[in-house]
Amino acid sequence: xxxxxxxxxxxxxxxxxxxxxxxxxxxxxxxxxxxxxxxxxxxxxxxxxxxxxxxxxxxxxxxxxxxxxxxxxxxxxxxxxxxxxxxxxxxxxxxxxxxxxxxxxxxxxxxxxxxxxxxxxxxxxxxxxxxxxxxxxxxxxxxxxxxxxxxxxxxxxxxxxxxxxxxxxxxxxxxxxxxxxxxxxxxxxxxxxxxxxxxxxxxxxxxxxxxxxxxxxxxxxxxxxxxxxxxxxxxxxxxxxxxxxxxxxxxxxxxxxxxxxxxxxxxxxxxxxxxxxxxxxxxxxxxxxxxxxxxxxxxxxxxxxxxxxxxxxxxxxxxxxxxxxxxxxxxxxxxxxxxxxxxxxxxxxxxxxxxxxxxxxxxxxxxxxxxxxxxxxxxxxxxxxxxxxxxxxxxxxxxxxxxxxxxxxxxxxxxxxxxxxxxxxxxxxxxxxxxxxxxxxxxxxxxxxxxxxxxxxxxxxxxxxxxxxxxxxxxxxxxxxxxxxxxxxxxxxxxxxxxxxxxxxxxxxxxxxxxxxxxxxxxxxxxxxxxxxxxxxxxxxxxxxxxxxxxxxxxxxxxxxxxxxxxxxxxxxxxxxxxxxxxxxxxxxxxxxxxxxxxxxxxxxxxxxxxxxxxx
Numbered sequence: 001x002x003x004x005x006x007x008x009x010x011x012x013x014x015x016x017x018x019x020x021x022x023x024x025x026x027x028x029x030x031x032x033x034x035x036x037x038x039x040x041x042x043x044x045x046x047x048x049x050x051x052x053x054x055x056x057x058x059x060x061x062x063x064x065x066x067x068x069x070x071x072x073x074x075x076x077x078x079x080x081x082x083x084x085x086x087x088x089x090x091x092x093x094x095x096x097x098x099x100x101x102x103x104x105x106x107x108x109x110x111x112x113x114x115x116x117x118x119x120x121x122x123x124x125x126x127x128x129x130x131x132x133x134x135x136x137x138x139x140x141x142x143x144x145x146x147x148x149x150x151x152x153x154x155x156x157x158x159x160x161x162x163x164x165x166x167x168x169x170x171x172x173x174x175x176x177x178x179x180x181x182x183x184x185x186x187x188x189x190x191x192x193x194x195x196x197x198x199x200x201x202x203x204x205x206x207x208x209x210x211x212x213x214x215x216x217x218x219x220x221x222x223x224x225x226x227x228x229x230x231x232x233x234x235x236x237x238x239x240x241x242x243x244x245x246x247x248x249x250x251x252x253x254x255x256x257x258x259x260x261x262x263x264x265x266x267x268x269x270x271x272x273x274x275x276x277x278x279x280x281x282x283x284x285x286x287x288x289x290x291x292x293x294x295x296x297x298x299x300x301x302x303x304x305x306x307x308x309x310x311x312x313x314x315x316x317x318x319x320x321x322x323x324x325x326x327x328x329x330x331x332x333x334x335x336x337x338x339x340x341x342x343x344x345x346x347x348x349x350x351x352x353x354x355x356x357x358x359x360x361x362x363x364x365x366x367x368x369x370x371x372x373x374x375x376x377x378x379x380x381x382x383x384x385x386x387x388x389x390x391x392x393x394x395x396x397x398x399x400x401x402x403x404x405x406x407x408x409x410x411x412x413x414x415x416x417x418x419x420x421x422x423x424x425x426x427x428x429x430x431x432x433x434x435x436x437x438x439x440x441x442x443x444x445x446x447x448x449x450x451x452x453x454x455x456x457x458x459x460x461x462x463x464x465x466x467x468x469x470x471x472x473x474x475x476x477x478x479x480x481x482x483x484x485x486x487x488x489x490x491x492x493x494x495x496x497x498x499x500x501x502x503x504x505x506x507x508x509x510x511x512x513x514x515x516x517x518x519x520x521x522x523x524x525x526x527x528x529x530x531x532x533x534x535x536x537x538x539x540x541x542x543x544x545x546x547x548x549x550x551x552x553x554x555x556x557x558x559x560x561x562x563x564x565x566x567x568x569x570x571x572x573x574x575x576x577x578x579x580x581x582x583x584x585x586x587x588x589x590x591x592x593x594x595x596x597x598x599x600x601x602x603x604x605x606x607x608x609x610x611x612x613x614x615x616x
Contacts, residue, residue, distance in 0.1 A: 022057045022081065029064025029104060030137070037109050038069030040082075048078065057081045060104040060130065063455065067137050068108050074121035076151040083128040086168060089487055090458050102457030103131040103170055108144060110136040116178045119146045124163040131455070134174040134183065139453040141206075141444075145177035150188040159189040161227060169198040172452045174239075175205035175212060182216030182244065186224055194230045197484050201423070201459070202446040203239030209265045209290060209436040216244035228253040233490065235463060235482040236261040236268075237423040238447055245271040248332030257281055257501055258474065258493075260463055260481035262422060263429060265289055265436070272324035272389070275334070276342040278505050279320075281474040283349040283417055283481040284384070286356050288319030289433050291379035298376070305375035319382035320350055323389045339404060342509035343393065346410035349417065349470065349480060350384035357381060359430050365438045379437060384412045405512040413473070417481070418466035423447040423459075475501055499537050506535065533600045533608035536586070540613035543591075547572065548583040549600050549608075556603045561586060561596055561612075569596065588614050 027043045030036065040058070047056045053074070060066060062085055074080050088101040108115045118132065119125060125148070135141050150159045164184065174183040183203060184193070193215065203212030214236060217224050229243065229251055236242055241264060245251060250273035259282040261268055267288050269277075294308035297316055307313055317323045327338050360366060360379050369377050385393075393407040425447050432445035451460050464485040465471075471479045476497035483490035507513065532550035539545060551557055557577045561570040569591060572584045586598070593616045599609045 022055050023052065024057050024059050026059045026061070027066070029061055030067050031064060032061065037067040040066040040106070041069050041072060044072055044080070053078050053080065057083055060084045062087065062104060063100050063102040063457075064104040065137065065455070066104060066106045068106065068115075068118065069111075070113065071115075071117040072119045073117075074119070074123045074125070076122040078122070079124040079126075080119070080121060081126040082130055083126075084130055086129050087457060099457050102455050103129050103168075105131040105133050105455055107133050108136040108142050110138045110140065115142050115144050117147050118144050120149065121147070121162075122149050122151050124165075126163075126165040127167075127169055129168040131170040131172060131452075132183075133172045133452055135453070139450075141173055141175050143176045143178070145174070145181060145183055145185050147178050147181070147185045148188045148191055150190075161190045161192055162188050164191065164193040166193075166195045166198055169195070170201060171199070171203075171214070172201045173446060173449055174200075174203045176208060177211070177213065177216060178218070179221070180211070180219030182213035184215045186215065186217055186226055187221065189223065189225050191226050192228050193226065194232075195234050196230075196232045197490075198231075198234045199484075200234070200236045200239060200242075202237070202449055202452070204432075204444060204446045205240065206432075206442045206444045207440075208240075210240050210244075212238075212240040212265070213244045214239065214242045216241070217246055217249045220247060221249065222247040224249045226251040226254075229255070231256045231259050233258045233482050233484055235259070235484070236264070237461070237463075238263045238429070238445065240265045241270050242268045243270065245273050248330075250274055250330075250334065252276065254278070255505070257505065258481060258483055259283075260485070262286060262419070262463070263289065263424060265433070267319060267322045269321045271322055273330060275336050275340070276509065277321070277345070278343070278509055279345045279348055280505055281347050281478075281480055281501070283470070284320055284351075285349075285417065285419075286352050287350065287384070288382050289352075289356060289429075290436060291360060292316040292382050293377055293379060295376045303376055305378075308376070315387035316380070316382045317386035318384055318389055320384040321345075321389070323386045324392055326392070341404065341407060343407040343409065344505060344508040345385070346408070346508065347474065347480070348384075348410075348412050349414065350412040351414040351416060352381045353416065355426060356430070359433065363430065363434045363437075365434050385409055402512075406509060408508060408512055413470070415467060415469065417470055420462040420464045420466070421460060422463070423461035475504060503535060503537060506539065531600065531602060531606045531608060532581075533598075533610055535610055536598070536612045540615040541588070542614065542616050543589040544585055544587050545612060546583055546585055547598060548581060550581045551577050551579055551602065553579045558601050559584065559598065560601075561598045563594065563596055572598070586612075592616070 025043055028039050033039050043058060047053050084104050087103050088098045090098060092098060134144055148162050148164060171183045177183055177185045200214045205211035252275045254274050254277050256279045262285040264287050294305055294313060295303055298307055298313035366378055369375060393409050395403045397403060425445060428443055428445040432443045435441040435443060448460050474480045478489050478493050478497060479486050483493055534548045536545045536547045558574040559572040560568055563569050572586055591614060593614050596612050596614060597609055598612060599607060601607045
């Protein structure tokens with residue numbers, strides 16, 4: 001396999017920036033400053049003028065509002081970090097104390113100025129525990145966003161990576177984004193994004209069904225690229241799509257673990273142009289509510305609904321992930337082949353709620369089609385993964401061997417979760433869907449947007465759930481979906497399970513099974529002699545990683561590291577080792593980025609090898 005794709009190291013690396021020692025500037029908000037606009041703008045501009053922006057963290061105050069008087073602009077080489085204290089949860093204290101801990105909001109002035117960019121950055125951006133509300137201080141929705149851009153580079157040059165690290169964030173009430181992009185818009189060639197413990201709420205564009213995206217390239221743009229994108233313990237409610245790729249843009253590595261989504265108008269992930277994709281331990285409810293029409297899948301100039309009912313038409317595409325596009329059909333050049341791709345979707349829930357299923361045939365518009373004998377125009381809920389995509393994933397040769405052993409999709413669970421307080425305004429949501437089927441009328445189908453305007457904390461929705469099976473169905477026995485709705489479980493998961501999750505994802509994607517190892521010519525992890533060499537963690541890493549191994553009896557062993565040319569670069573252990581499991585730390589600070597191999601050898605002749613990746 002060409003590469004190992006465990007991205008926990010990326011997450012840890014980016015999160016580490018939050019812990020770096022920097023000067024802190026505490027910024028007054030709208031209320032504390034006596035109703036002043038632009039306090040955050042002024043604080044950032046002052047630090048930039050002094051040349052200290054990369055050594056400064058801007059700390060916002062709980063339950064405050066920061067009204068932007070202009071876009072925040074970061075030039076090439078300027079990195080921005082904005083943080084706030086972690087808010088309390090219901091039950092942590094009395095109601096007043098919890099409310100006063102609400103995340104600070106960033107909103108726009110209501111004045112008629114250019115408000116396209118909340119933040120426009122050519123550098124890295126870190127935000128923690130901030131409530132970004134895509135509206136002005138009076139509550140009106142604004143088409144605006146956070147935009148990452150590349151500086152111009154010469155022909156043939158590769159742009160430097162730009163990093164977006166978002167933790168504990170709330171992105172609220174976002175319509176169409178800048179240049180018809182998303183809440184976070186990418187105009188870069190090598191972007192890395194990590195979203196952890198984050199909530200994308202009410203991405204509800206009142207006019208277009210396909211806007212209200214969490215992360216997106218601009219509409220009809222070209223040549224942009226996301227290197228890696230991670231969503232972990234993140235919730236999405238009421239939006240068009242999570243990720244959108246257009247033109248010749250694509251995401252190399254896209255990972256979702258412990259995600260909850262409820263109510264997306266279209267696909268959660270649009271276009272099958274990604275290289276690698278992993279979705280695990282997640283819940284998807286009412287995905288692609290627009291559905292599909294028999295007329296779109298029934299061939300011929302004059303298709304009949306009877307053909308559709310009789311199963312004579314083509315199968316629909318997927319609602320969770322739009323059908324995969326094979327490399328030779330992409331229409332643009334990429335540096336991977338179909339056999340290089342790695343896909344794992346496992347331990348997930350996908351279903352549509354009964355009231356939405358009823359709407360497909362019993363809405364006023366649907367009843368009109370039935371009366372007019374235009375049943376061929378009716379809408380139907382799509383499956384999670386289209387039949388064509390599954391055939392691609394499961395294709396085999398004449399001997400029944402998979403062409404693509406690293407493309408694996410497990411069956412989806414489909415019992416209702418039973419959310420405690422789902423963020424669904426059923427009437428307006430259903431009307432919006434019907435209007436998009438019919439005449440494209442506009443309606444704001446957001447769930448209690450006034451709660452955001454009033455900065456109500458905690459928010460009125462609660463996506464904990466009653467399904468007892470799902471409460472223990474995630475790896476390690478944790479609840480499926482975003483664990484932020486289970487704070488105690490989240491803390492325990494981070495302490496005891498997070499690393500195991502990413503190790504499992506890595507093994508599935510690189511070997512096709514949860515217990516495998518990376519190279520097919522390596523020995524099994526559980527050899528007859530009882531030796532075991534585990535995959536290093538994290539991997540990729542920078543600059544240290546942990547390696548554990550097991551020996552069945554006391555004896556002489558060695559653990560050494562080699563470069564891709566077979567040259568020894570480190571000796572981690574060489575001597576007598578007692579029976580049991582042991583762990584060592586490999587520090588590669590003096591080595592350059594690249595692929596390395598570590599080998600466990602015993603005097604009995606046992607030799608186990610694994611691959612690790614150093615990224616600096």
